[in-house]
Amino acid sequence: MTQATRIILAKRPQGAVTGDCFRTEKANLPALAEGQILVETLYLSLDPYMRPRMTELNSYVPPFELDKPLTGGGISRIVESRNPKFAVGDTVIGAVDWATHTVHDGKGMRKIDPNAAPLPAHLGILGMPGYTAYHGMIRMGQPKPGETVFVSAATGAVGQVAGQLAKLKGAHVVGCAGDDAKCAYAVEELGYDACFNHRKETDYGAVLDRLCPDGINVDFENVGGEIFHAVFARMATFGRIVMCGAISEYQDEKPKPGPDKMFSIIQKSLRIEGFIVSNHAATMDEFVREVGALLRDGRLKSRDSIVDGLEQAPGAFMGLLEGRNFGKLIVKVS
Amino acid sequence: MTQATRIILAKRPQGAVTGDCFRTEKANLPALAEGQILVETLYLSLDPYMRPRMTELNSYVPPFELDKPLTGGGISRIVESRNPKFAVGDTVIGAVDWATHTVHDGKGMRKIDPNAAPLPAHLGILGMPGYTAYHGMIRMGQPKPGETVFVSAATGAVGQVAGQLAKLKGAHVVGCAGDDAKCAYAVEELGYDACFNHRKETDYGAVLDRLCPDGINVDFENVGGEIFHAVFARMATFGRIVMCGAISEYQDEKPKPGPDKMFSIIQKSLRIEGFIVSNHAATMDEFVREVGALLRDGRLKSRDSIVDGLEQAPGAFMGLLEGRNFGKLIVKVS
Incomplete structure (x- = not known):
């Protein structure tokens, strides 16, 4: 026994x-x-x-x-x-x-x-979190060279892969994370163009205006809540919001009403889409091949x-x- | 002069x-x-x-x-x-x-x-409002036979066409409107399966649970706000929310924070997409041909x-x- x-x-x-x-x-x-x-x-x-x-x-x-x-x-x-x-x-x-x-x-x-x-x-990178990043960023977000991509939880299990994949597509990639060491890692090791510490910054709108002066084309959303509100307000026309996580909402005792501000989605022809990676298991091979090769080449960390x-x-x-x-x-x- | x-x-x-x-x-x-x-x-x-x-x-x-x-x-x-x-x-x-x-x-x-x-x-029906309904419902919402479609402002310039197009696709179509005469018109003339008076009903959730027992696959959204919140909470997995208008937000003196409740979008793999019909002028011919024919046949009112x-x-x-x-x-x- x-x-x-x-x-x-x-x-x-x-x-x-x-x-x-x-x-x-x-x-x-x-x-x-x-x-x-x-x-x-x-x-x-x-x-x-x-x-x-x-x-x-x-x-x-x-x-x-x-x-x-x-x-x-x-x-x-x-x-x-x-x-x-x-x-x-x-x-x-x-x-x-x-x-x-x-x-x-x-x-x-x-x-x-x-x-x-x-x-x-x-x-991690070869499993569910890596595939989540790949499906969400590459297939849904579809960043183009020169576009601005924002990744909340920039160094998290999913975010670290999502941000690197967007850089490999030639995007300007900005993230946020919860301490200075993570932000330094995002920029120095993962190749983010910028990463701000959301526990130090108080005016998310101002910091995003500075780091994403042309607006945000792709938001790879892991967090929701106040940071997301500031990102949402700065989405560019035809922007894509990939809903991967909303960790800030998980511990809400009383759910907020909503969603509101839906008119912005019309004004800017935005697309917001949520996904669950297990629904896409049938096409995981493509990910294993591509990301496996990038890992072997040292192009992903x-x-x-x-x-x-x-x-x-x-x-x-x-x-x-x-x-x-x-x-x-x-x-x-x- | x-x-x-x-x-x-x-x-x-x-x-x-x-x-x-x-x-x-x-x-x-x-x-x-x-x-x-x-x-x-x-x-x-x-x-x-x-x-x-x-x-x-x-x-x-x-x-x-x-x-x-x-x-x-x-x-x-x-x-x-x-x-x-x-x-x-x-x-x-x-x-x-x-x-x-x-x-x-x-x-x-x-x-x-x-x-x-x-x-x-x-x-009206052959112009911008009709094309808005066509592009939003047919190309974006893509209702399938047996699916449930909700149209807020069911008898409005856009809504009346959107609802009829969804019926022609074989969907179960439910709407809301602001008085009993409009609701009667929606059901008796436009062919909606049901339409509720949002000025009389007080519990939108309960009425939607009754009229859309299998949840909502396509929301053609014209209104936003409280009715939308109740619809959003009842979206079915892989549901599509077509953002066409958000009239309830237009007269807000102070915009609400948001959007919130983003986790639901992940849970249910929802897609929310906004559009402006003038961006799709190049493909208006298809609409004029199809909807013109439906009008001549008396299949659209x-x-x-x-x-x-x-x-x-x-x-x-x-x-x-x-x-x-x-x-x-x-x-x-x-």
């Missing part, structure tokens, strides 16, 4: 997520049924989209269940298998519990070659924050929602 | 348009310069987009100038010409002053055959409100902004 350590949703947050929303427990896992696998988590991905899942709102993925383990994307090793598709020792990527071990039916679980790239890359130990997951996740991570946030579990 | 009666923008409105924003004057028009024409206005179109032009905000057309005549689309007759493209007696369509007579350089002025259709139709006399224009325009007109609003000038 395998004993798993796992993190349970103890209560749903009201506003900001607090430590008492989580509970760590040890559980004896049942013997495998036919078709099941037992996996040991190596790396667990922590992502902002998990916050809406903690609440009972109707998100694009079902909410987490109360008193059950939270789940997320992870890289795991098969330790026991009653499923002919998987052998003991295989390295796999797919949804697992926030746990040391998970019993799984194998659906959506995909084998990866552990020697092709460092394992965390499969959860990525940075991960890896925290050590499953027990760090709740704290790291709360930090993520406050912008305390740098790049892709991953928990090394085993 | 020709004396024109014309209506001048006397002051810019703060909030609701009031009578003292307008002033009627008589003016002696100058002799024509080379290339100019003198036109006598037959019919003048009054449209909601004129409201933002009365304010100094940066609309998609430049604001009206203070102490100058307001302008708008009109059908006119040439009474004098120093432009080889136009002969005395020609009937033309194009921007004119809110005036009995306008001196014009001929740019954007297009000859029409006065026998092809009743003259007001060129300002339209209703105009024609008020008699230029001096009625300010009052009729204020009524338009309050939803007091029925169908396309036109002033018979001469």
Whole structure:
């Protein structure tokens, strides 16, 4: 019998997520049924989209269940298998519990070659966040040479890739991030033309007027709220707003009314479009080919924050929602 | 020398348009310069987009100038010409002053055959409002059989055409309008499946839940504000919001912050897109062909409100902004 350590949703947050929303427990896992696998988590991905899942709102993925383990994307090793598709020792990527071990039916679980790239890359630039950036920026935003692109959360797991892809298309790329070190990294390492610290600046409109004097053609939106309002007011005619995330809204206790200011969308013939990358899985090959090649050539960089130990997951996740991570946030579990 | 009666923008409105924003004057028009024409206005179109032009905000057309005549689309007759493209007696369509007579350089002025259709139709279903409905509903909204389409301002100049086009595509079409007579007309004459009176209903969410039980796939938006918020909350996955107008925002003295609730756009993979029909003039032929044929076959209807006399224009325009007109609003000038 395998004993798993796992993190349970103890209560749903009201506003900001607090430590008492989580509970760590040890559980004896049942013997495998036919078709099941037992996996040991190596790396667990922590992502902002998990916050809406903690609440009972109707998100694009079902909410987490109360008193059950939270789940997320992870890289795991098969330790026991009653499923002919998987052998003991295989390295796999797919949804697992926030746990040391998970019993799984194998659906959506995909084998990866552990020697092709460092394992965390499969959860970052070569995985869901990288593909999100690629689909949103390249296929939806479609920046043209000389256009101005804005990326909120410029150094986040998705933003760091989105900004670099826009630069490779010849755009003028401006971002914002939550501290000076991130802004310096965005400009010096990722190639952003400018990046402002949204915790220091108080007049977002003024700083955007200075950094984006011709307006903004593509907004790759990760944040929403006050910064987005300032960006929205500065969109250029025929601008595209790619709605990838709205992290500033996730912890609102009482949702704001809206949307308002819709006339601007007419005035400027804007397009605002939201997407969920899992709906585009069928065309992921193109991304793996293109971005894989850019990575090998050194034309794309990525940075991960890896925290050590499953027990760090709740704290790291709360930090993520406050912008305390740098790049892709991953928990090394085993 | 020709004396024109014309209506001048006397002051810019703060909030609701009031009578003292307008002033009627008589003016002696100058002799024509080379290339100019003198036109006598037959019919003048009054449209909601004129409201933002009365304010100094940066609309998609430049604001009206203070102490100058307001302008708008009109059908006119040439009474004098120093432009080889136009002969005395020609009937033309194009921007004119809110005036009995306008001196014009001929740019954007297009000859029409006065026998092809009743003259007001060129300002309504066969003109800008009809083409707006066609481009927005057919090309952008793309309703599919069995989908649910919502049209705010269901019997307005644009809405009445948009709703009928969606019905012809096999959609379930629901609208709202500002009185019971308009709602009855929408259902009995235009073929809407349902239409609610937004001045009587108090809980827009509840009425939409009842009339659109499967959610809304296409919102053809003319209004914005509270009704739009209720529609937005009920959009179905992969829904399309066609931003055509936002009349509820035009008289806001203090613009609301926003847009907010952007996460919903991600959750449901929504697309919101604004447009200005004049950017699509190059493909208007397709519309004239298709909608002209539907009109001849009796498969499309339209209703105009024609008020008699230029001096009625300010009052009729204020009524338009309050939803007091029925169908396309036109002033018979001469």
